[in-house]
Amino acid sequence: MTDREATLEDLAARLREREAVSDAFLAKSFTDRLLVLDLEDGTALPAEIRDLLADHDLRGANEVYGNERDDPSLAGDLSDATRHQFVDTRTRGDHQSYVVD
Structure with missing residues (x-):
């Protein structure tokens, strides 16, 4: 795990402790790392x-x-939340995606 990934994992863990947050986790989309944030239904992003x-x-x-x-x-x-996605712009484009030959 890189330092950047560890920092974002820690951030996601801290966000999960917030009252309005149902879940927070890291994901990958092609060549970008995402932080996905699920907010309780009816809650706007603070x-x-x-x-x-x-x-x-x-x-x-x-x-x-x-x-x-x-x-x-x-x-x-x-069903019981809204999903928000955030791109890690610091490492955008640095992640190798899976390629099928």
């Missing part, structure tokens, strides 16, 4: 969490990928 993520160079996936959505991080609704 500004202090968005600021904390920005301080760690994590930006909303919609914003980073140029998706035309009102919310820069909203990925969709789950």
Whole structure:
């Protein structure tokens, strides 16, 4: 595990302790590392969490990928939560994706 990955794993663990957060975990999308954040149903993303993520160079996936959505991080609704995705812009493009020959 790299230092960066350990830092983001620690951040995800701290976010899981927050009242509005159902889950937080790292994932990979092609060549990018993502921090996925599930918020309890009906809860808006608190500004202090968005600021904390920005301080760690994590930006909303919609914003980073140029998706035309009102919310820069909203990925969709789950049965009892809303999912937000944030791209690790510090290491963007550094992760090898799986290639099928």
